[in-house]
Each structure stands twice: as C-alpha cells, then as structure tokens.
Amino acid sequence: MQNKNFKRKKVSFPNVKELANGILNGNFPALSKGITLCESKRLEDRKFANELVKECLPHSGNSIRIGITGVPGVGKSTFIESFGIYLIENHSKKVAVLAVDPSSKRSRGSILGDKTRMNQLSVHPNAFIRPSPSSGALGGVTHHSRESIILCEAAGFDTIIVETVGVGQSEIEVKEMTDFFLLLMLAGAGDDLQGIKRGIMEMTDGVLINKADGDNLLNAKRAKREYQSALHLFPPSSSGSTPKVEICSALEEFNLEKAWNLIDDFVTLTTENSYFEKQRQEQLNAWFKKSIQERLNVALFGNERINTYIGNLEKQVSNREISPTEAAEQVFEEFKKSIV
C-alpha cells in the first residue's frame, strides 16, 4: 500500500471502517490490530481508537465478563487453560482472555506474557488470547482493557476472562470492569492468604480452591468449610448473591462444572433481580467519570514543569511548612497557566 518510490517510512493511518468490519466478522487479525490501536501510546492513534470503539460499542455487551485473581502459584494459567477449554467444549462458548496490568512494569509471572503455557487454548479457533499490554497506554492505565473487552464482544466472544496480575490496583480495576469476580485460592490453613491484599476477600463473588487433588483434597475440603463460614461474616453484597466456595483441580479437570455453576448461578440470579444490567450501567458511568479524572491527570502530571512544582511542594507538605489544601491551591494556579 505504500509508495515504493518513497524511501522514508510513511506513517500509515488505519482504516477504521475496514478494521471495524473485520472485527464484527470475527476476524482474529483485525481484532488484534484493533486492540493494538487502543493500546497505542501514539497521540495520533487515540482519535482512530475512539472511532473504532464507537463503531464496536453498539455490538458489545452480549457476554459474561469474568474477573480472575489469585496469588502467584495458585495456578491461574492452568485454570484458565482448563476452564476455557471446558467452556468451549461443554457450553459452546467463545472465550477471550485478557490481562490487566496497571503497573509501570511488564507483568512478571503472568500466564499471558507466556502464551506457550496455554497450549490448547491458544490455538483453539473459539478462543482468543491477548497477552499483557505494555504499560502506559494513552488515556489512562486501563482504558484500553475496557476497550479490548468491547472489541472482543463485537467480534462475537461471549465469555471474556480478565486476569489480574495482582500488582498495584489491578484487582480493583478488574472488579470494576467485570460482572463476576472470582478469587482463586489454595488450601493451607490461612498461610496462602499472606499474598492476598486486604479487601480482596470482600470484593469476590465466588471463591475457588484450586489444586484440590491427591494429598491436598482433604485440605481443600476443610478450607472450603472455613472460608464459607468466614464469608458469612461479611456484610451481604448488593448483588443479592452470597459468595460461595468450591474446590476444583484445574490440572485434573476436576469440578470445572462446579466452577461454572458458581458463575452461571450468579448470572441467572442477577439477571432476574436486574443487578447484572445495573452494575454494567454503573461501571460504564464510573468509567466515564474516571476517564475525566485521568484526562485531567494526564494534563497535570504529564506536564514536566508542574510535576517539578508538585515535587517541591510535596517536600514542604512533608516538613509541615505548608498545608496540603494551600499547596493544592498553588498547584491549581500553576495548572491554569499551563493549559491556557
């Protein structure tokens, strides 16, 4: 498509209509390209990304969005592989797997950075796996993940699995963009909780104790009882559903049906009581509000001069030389000057 007589590499502008048609036809390369566009750090790509999302939006939403979290070593990679295949083969699902990594570094230990560990799923025609995005995409750290969900849905995927990498705010981010938030755990008398951040237990819609196989089966059963009674001490969720605990073994493909029932029962209940759509609308609205905040933050913290200015004030605040409220007022005055 490029002019061969032209030596310098020309910046190619994406044909958004064509890309959108490709995605709507379920074309994998188009979907990949679309997600890359949304993840792009180039300012000039943002406009095209917005257009693409706009084209896909009316065709989005027809899916179950499942967030999955758990400490490293809990077996997220194996679980997503087994569970994905199970859903495709037993429930005729089309499964897309995404990762959310709001940290500034690339994810470490995330299965999605290492596709090779998902041999079966990654080559299945009804599955689409997208590795962790590189950091710092324009327009806020996780907008592109929400946009990727929309693109996947527009491409016909009805089950979106979003994996958290467990760094920074990723659990909260994933909770805020999914319908069902699943916590994967191990049996082991509470020791495994060491790696789980405070607050995660109360955010879950269901708990799955993985590696319930071999010598570990009894431990898993005991852990199930313990967590179930602990969860009863939590205040009820506004979903109207009480989080349930199940055991499974992704390795031995044991109890994957129970895992699915956790999710399916939740969806049935929350569809009936309207919580499902209500949560989606709230998430959409929260995304908008958050986008406004993040757009302001980009203007504020993306400005080197203001950043230096804030850094200096920070020291004064630390030394109790200036009140935070007054310091903020000064930052705002500086900000006004900068965007005029």
Next chain:
Amino acid sequence: MQNKNFKRKKVSFPNVKELANGILNGNFPALSKGITLCESKRLEDRKFANELVKECLPHSGNSIRIGITGVPGVGKSTFIESFGIYLIENHSKKVAVLAVDPSSKRSRGSILGDKTRMNQLSVHPNAFIRPSPSSGALGGVTHHSRESIILCEAAGFDTIIVETVGVGQSEIEVKEMTDFFLLLMLAGAGDDLQGIKRGIMEMTDGVLINKADGDNLLNAKRAKREYQSALHLFPPSSSGSTPKVEICSALEEFNLEKAWNLIDDFVTLTTENSYFEKQRQEQLNAWFKKSIQERLNVALFGNERINTYIGNLEKQVSNREISPTEAAEQVFEEFKKSIV
C-alpha cells in the same frame, strides 16, 4: 471591636495571628472560632483558614488520632463519653472529639449533633467536643476535618477521637486521617453486620464489642471468639499488628482499660517499627494529592455549564453512543475553554 456608629453589618476579617495565639494557648473559644473558619463556605475565608493552618502546623502531630465507627445503636455516644472521661481521669489525657460527615445532609443520629448526650465529657475542662460540621465546606468535603485535627493538636489535645457518621465514604475518610481505626460492634450472631459496609472489617485496627453487660455478657464473649478467628483469616495489615477483639460495656464502664490497651499496644508497636510515622507521612501526602484532585473537581463540577455538558454526555455513554474515553476528551476540551 466593630465600629458602633456603623449600622450595616461589616464583614469582619479574622485576625489570624491573634486566633493562632489563642489556639496555641489552649483557648477554647479561639479553637472553636478557628474550626469555624476552616469550615466556612465563604471563598474569602479560605485564605485566612490556610494561614491559620500554616501557623498551627508546626505545633501539630503530638497526639494519638483514633477513628471510631459502628452502626447506629452500637452505643458510640455512650462509649465516647465513658472512654473520654476514663482517658482524662486515668491517663491524664486531653481529649478532643470530632465528627466527619462527608454527606450532603447533616448527620442524623450522630451523638455529636446532640451534645446533651455527652453530659460529663462536654463540660470537662480537658475535653473539647465539636459537633458535625455543616456540609459543603470549601476545598473538599473533609479537608476541614483534617484541619480541625491540626488545630486541636496545636491547642494541646493529645487524644483526638474522630467519629464517623457511617454515611457515604465517611469510614474511609476517617481511616485516612487517623492512626488507629476502631470498630465498635454488638454481639448477636452476625446479624449486626448487616449495617456495616463491606470492607470495613478489613480496615480496622481493633474491634470492640460493646454492651457486654447483663444478659448479653455471654453473647459478647462468644462473639469475641468468632470475630477473633475471622480476623485471622484476613491478610496481615502493613502495620505489623494483628487486629484484636475485646469486649466492653460503656454503660457500666467495664473493660475500658482493655479498650485503651488495644490502642496503646498498637501505638507502642507501630512507634517501634516506624509504621506510625510512616502512615502519618503517607496520609499527609495523600491529603495533598487528594486536595489537588478536589481542587480540579471544584473547578470542573462547580461550573454549571460543564455540569450540563457532562450530564448530556452521560446519557450518550449510557446509550452506548459514545465511548467514555472519547466523552472525557470532549469534557476536557470544554474545561479548558472554561478556565481560560
């Protein structure tokens, strides 16, 4: 001080130096006046409030800041009354009591709106009680509470009790401005949890089961065991301290020493491991960052034209006609025009 020949009520500008001196000398009317200044909604008062806080800042910090939460009916009023008197009489403390109410309405059922229920404490020379502020103070919903803490400390109070009214975000706000966050509970087989918001249990540094008297004593003891084992299932706090559960009766002044030990042990431990000062520095810094956000929000949502603009876009976002990211970009463009 006003010119008596002058009929129209003159706007009086506060003499900040004089006010600061009064506060530093432990003068109660000066302290009250100072807090009123910080809570003022008048734009012209903000400058004086900032100056006053600046004067008090170097003399602040020498206290234990205790946040207290619990559902209505748990006996917060009686507890603060008994506990305050206990601390003054047995530990020679000077106790200031504040309330945080980030809601748009005045607090309902808050003891602090009803001083008469704290007969003894409210008239004690070593206690200062400040009722719930009216809503919507300038510079963010809870800045004035943080500023009030600083003023109370500068006035020589070494124990600051901050009560949440349990509305909106008040628990999180109070957690973020105190050293120790205490959850008051009732015995009653988990039923009482209904009123506690999700996430509160995991935020607490200690749990106190109140009304452990008469027929209720056995229930309270059982509840203590239950909550203690539930708390063990939580991930450890970065304070290095495991939240403990005690029972007490504010009415019968039973076990108030145990209540104090919960707090005192925590302070001893976190002073030794440096968490105490670390948390204070982080809170100060978070306050600064939050103030910047809130200053931007005031400029954004305080502008009626932009508010209408956002409202219209909200509908389009809800109907999936525009992506939230794109809508945010449009809001930002409108915002830029408005502050030039």
